[in-house]
Amino acid sequence: MFGWGVSDFFANLSSEKVGHFKTFFWSQLAGLLFTILLIPFFGLNINISLFFVILLFITSVFYAIGYLLFYKAFEIGNVSIVSASINLNVIIAMLLAYVFVGQRLTPLQSFAVILVLAGITLVSVNFNDLKDRKLKLLAGVKETILASLAFGIFWNLSEYLSEKIGWLPTTLYVKIGAIIFLLGFAFFVKSKIELSKTDTKTILVVGMVGILEAVAIASVNWGLAYGDLILVSPISSALSVVTITMAIIFLKERISKTQSVGIFITTAGIILTAF
Numbered sequence: 001m002f003g004w005g006v007s008d009f010f011a012n013l014s015s016e017k018v019g020h021f022k023t024f025f026w027s028q029l030a031g032l033l034f035t036i037l038l039i040p041f042f043g044l045n046i047n048i049s050l051f052f053v054i055l056l057f058i059t060s061v062f063y064a065i066g067y068l069l070f071y072k073a074f075e076i077g078n079v080s081i082v083s084a085s086i087n088l089n090v091i092i093a094m095l096l097a098y099v100f101v102g103q104r105l106t107p108l109q110s111f112a113v114i115l116v117l118a119g120i121t122l123v124s125v126n127f128n129d130l131k132d133r134k135l136k137l138l139a140g141v142k143e144t145i146l147a148s149l150a151f152g153i154f155w156n157l158s159e160y161l162s163e164k165i166g167w168l169p170t171t172l173y174v175k176i177g178a179i180i181f182l183l184g185f186a187f188f189v190k191s192k193i194e195l196s197k198t199d200t201k202t203i204l205v206v207g208m209v210g211i212l213e214a215v216a217i218a219s220v221n222w223g224l225a226y227g228d229l230i231l232v233s234p235i236s237s238a239l240s241v242v243t244i245t246m247a248i249i250f251l252k253e254r255i256s257k258t259q260s261v262g263i264f265i266t267t268a269g270i271i272l273t274a275f
Contacts, residue, residue, distance in 0.1 A: 003214075003216030007208075009247060010209045014202055020075045026193075030214075032176065035214050038168060043168070048173075052165055059154060064178040069143045070143070073147065076139050078140070082140045085145070087116060087270055089149075090116065091152075093151070093156060094273070101156070108272060111272070112271075116266055119264070122262025122265065155224075158170055163224070235274045
């Protein structure tokens with residue numbers, strides 16, 4: 001929760017300066033280097049079958065697409081709104097775990113899911129447009145919803161991989177796969193990825209984003225290796241408490257009363273799903 005909360009805050013700053021694609025690519029390299037430093041302490045399983053290699057790459061694609069859309073939302077949207085809306089991925093991940101893996105919710109967790117959905121609606125929809133008989137999503141919310149779908153699938157695959165081959169190999173190989181995917185995507189769309197004209201401060205911020213995100217991914221995968229996604233994911237996703245607090249304090253961002261209520265309900269729902 002802490003890793004993602006702080007990472008998302010800085011990701012917003014770097015996405016606005018260098019773009020979502022460069023932010024994700026270079027942050028992944030920083031995260032990969034950090035993950036490699038963990039190998040001497042925890043060891044690494046390199047005996048992986050072709051099936052898991054293929055599954056790891058598929059998982060990497062969902063991971064990369066999710067983050068590209070998420071950082072794009074940061075680039076064009078409000079950090080508080082985007083950070084709260086991304087919690088939808090928890091609901092998707094939990095539903096997939098419920099249907100395909102057989103994991104179950106308690107009555108309290110079911111109530112919490114309803115709270116989260118209601119909160120996300122209050123946060124994401126511009127109700128002022130209803131006066132003009134128009135329903136319009138706030139900037140960045142569409143990208144965040146699509147990112148949530150990609151993340152929901154990613155976490156279910158990541159849980160399976162963490163249980164079968166270990167949390168550290170899953171974290172490391174998914175990051176390698178994501179970087180390969182990004183390089184291929186950049187070549188296909190002829191997108192530039194260099195940071196040659198970027199100031200040192202922004203480069204350090206991008207590196208910090210990658211390291212904090214790697215801490216979060218590795219921690220959740222570690223949790224998934226021993227516990228159920230239906231509990232681990234909601235707990236870690238209370239990150240919006242951290243991100244929104246930092247945005248209000250340091251960026252002086254303002255949100256409407258309705259959105260404030262939505263953020264509160266979303267956060268409360270996320271926390272309740274852990275019980």
